[in-house]
Amino acid sequence: MANTQDDTLASRISRVLAERIISGALSPGARLRQDHVAEEFGASHVPVREAFRRLEAQGLAVSEPRRGVRVASFDLREVREVAEMRAALEVLALRHAVPNLTPAVLDKAETATATADCASDVRSWEEANRAFHRLILEPCAMPRLLASIDDLHAASARFLFSAWRSSWQPRTDHDHRAILAALRGGNGDEAAAILGRHVQWIGRTPVRNESGETREIFSIVG
Template sequence: MSTPIQPWYTFEDVSYTSSLIGAAAPDASVDGRIVTELRDAILAGDLVAGTRLNQADLATQLGVSRIPVRDALQRLAAEGLVEIRGRAGTFVSALSVADLQELYELREAVEPLAARLGLPNVGRAQFLRMEQLHRQLAEEQDPRAWMRANAAFHAQLHASAGRPRMIALVEHLRRLTDRYLHLHLSVIGGLERLQDEHAQILDAARRRDPAAVAECTHVHLATSHEFVLSYLLEHDLEIPPAELKETP
């Protein structure tokens, strides 16, 4: 009997996208809380690249047993935020030029298509939600809150594409690039440019122009790709595997 092929994504990716457009509640379970806390710590740089994550220490800090910590680390490994290296332990993944380029090349290929396919199915409520989120993005100061609003803004389009695998892929890739976007927002800057690009996407969507929505989405991703890539190359932010730290 042949071994079943395991998917590269889980349907959590689809359900999470649904939560972004208001169709589902966030994961409030213990596992979900731990994943959120650890993800936020990695995105904010509190747990830097190369840090060794000790399950026992994390369980004590979070006030839980080791089992939900282990499960949370496995979920974060699927998002590319940590690396599980067998007996060597679990480490916060390094920021990598090669990783950045592959992720953004994939996003630039898939996300504009999803937005183009989704636009004809977007209703008035979703347009109003996009406008509300666009205003929120203009005022939001916290990078993590900005990223959540940004994800919801784009989800109004691609979540309507009627392509479950494509939607899951878009969401999966977005999560994998979250650390680079956080770097873009908190260190590199460029919020005004991002807001201008969101305005262009929204305008193209209002005009019901699928080709323009796809082009604006591609430009939006490609520009962010170039911004972060230039910063990584300039500051040589790839961290060698030998530079490891224990969790405090």
């Protein structure tokens, strides 16, 4: 087994459910029935309820008393809200990270960007992109700020996977390279400015729905 030591059952359940919500395996509005989840994980309802509370706090689920828990819905307004919050907080984190950035970290970030550029599917692009942002922000050493940014990245990833369900168009991330160049040149203000603009960029993806109509779905691509 080798999995029963580290942390609590509730947190394992919440991680698995979070992953499913982010990936889109659980659609917005879907009900999360505690007894079904409990049965699936071979657990009782107590840890399941605790997992639900965590998902609620992360904004991935909403709960109405006596009516149960549902996967949170989202719309263009929330995509914009998350983009702006990420811009504000990531800029703050970067400003504090700048004095602690080492060439080694910047090299790792460069590698992450290269990985993202080569990604052939949206899942691996998201993973590499997130790694890039994490790498350059982590040295700010502000745990509460980093935790908030992580939650916003989870929301971002959900929007992204919902827009690019299967297809993915590889792209070269010029912003990431410009940020790295500015950081290497010791120009923290410029790097922060590019990052703020970069994160707020909202991509449009044309999507054909069941009835054959073409809609545009919006997501954060940065």
